[in-house]
Amino acid sequence: MFFSLTKIPFLILVPLFVVNRCCSGSYCRAKQWRCLNFLEGRMNKKELVESMAEAADISKTAAEKALNGMLMAVSSALSKGDKVTLIGFGTFSTVKRAARTAKNPRTGAPIEIPAKTIAKFKPGSKLTDAVN
Numbered sequence: 643m644f645f646s647l648t649k650i651p652f653l654i655l656v657p658l659f660v661v662n663r664c665c666s667g668s669y670c671r672a673k674q675w676r677c678l679n680f681l682e683g684r685m686n687k688k689e690l691v692e693s694m695a696e697a698a699d700i701s702k703t704a705a706e707k708a709l710n711g712m713l714m715a716v717s718s719a720l721s722k723g724d725k726v727t728l729i730g731f732g733t734f735s736t737v738k739r740a741a742r743t744a745k746n747p748r749t750g751a752p753i754e755i756p757a758k759t760i761a762k763f764k765p766g767s768k769l770t771d772a773v774n
Contacts, residue, residue: 720761730768737762 685693687709695705716734719726726734741757765773 728766730766732763732765732769735762735764736760 691702691706691709694700694709695702698705700708716726720734720736723736736759738759739757742755744753744755745751746753
């Protein structure tokens with residue numbers, strides 16, 4: 643009999659032939675699958691919204707609207723080339739990468755990689771202190 647996946651959050655089950663060793667080394671009850679705990683300790687958007695709602699004592703809908711609004715504002719500012727600085731938290735900015743020539747690892751043929759602009763985040767001092 644198989645066990646319920648709802649009782650084991652943050653576990654992803656993969657066949658034994660796909661993964662040689664699990665980070666925890668444990669097997670599930672079915673003995674046919676090995677558990678990967680690599681998602682443990684990560685927060686997705688839904689969990690972030692729940693955490694924001696609880697911390698600010700607002701509804702989840704309001705917290706999600708606030709988060710989406712913040713993400714859209716940061717994305718819009720970065721697309722214009724502006725910096726977004728949240729003192730103590732960090733700075734979002736853009737960096738231009740030059741075009742370069744790379745090598746295809748399979749054939750060894752040269753590949754031209756075009757120039758592009760990427761988003762960059764530099765953590766602030768309070769965030770760094772909180773993590774350490």
